[in-house]
Amino acid sequence: MCLAVPAKVVAIDDLGENATVLLGEVKKSISLALVDDVQVDDFVLIHVGYALNKVSEEEAERTLQLFAQAGVIR
Numbered sequence: 600m601c602l603a604v605p606a607k608v609v610a611i612d613d614l615g616e617n618a619t620v621l622l623g624e625v626k627k628s629i630s631l632a633l634v635d636d637v638q639v640d641d642f643v644l645i646h647v648g649y650a651l652n653k654v655s656e657e658e659a660e661r662t663l664q665l666f667a668q669a670g671v672i673r
Contacts, residue, residue: 603644603651604666605659608637620645623673 606620611631618631620643627645631637634650642659643650654662666672 601646602671603646604672605642605654605662606645607659608639608641608643611637611639618643618650620650 604622606622606627606629608618609621609626610619612618615637616631618629618637619626620629622645627648629643629645630649632649634643634652637643637650637653642654642656644652644654663672
């Protein structure tokens with residue numbers, strides 16, 4: 600089973616190829632190679648270090664709440 604997790608983009612490198620995302624208190628560097636037009640404060644689904652697509656803030660929050668209820672994240 601594959602799991603993509605929504606995270607907020609907090610920084611993007613000068614070339615627009617990589618971003619730093621925030622998930623809870625964890626910051627992670629990810630690739631933006633698969634998604635166009637990502638900006639700081641956008642939410643993206645991440646899987647194995649890649650942003651797969653953008654999602655709305657509401658969808659991200661709903662998904663994170665479900666993950667927390669299932670005990671997948673805190």
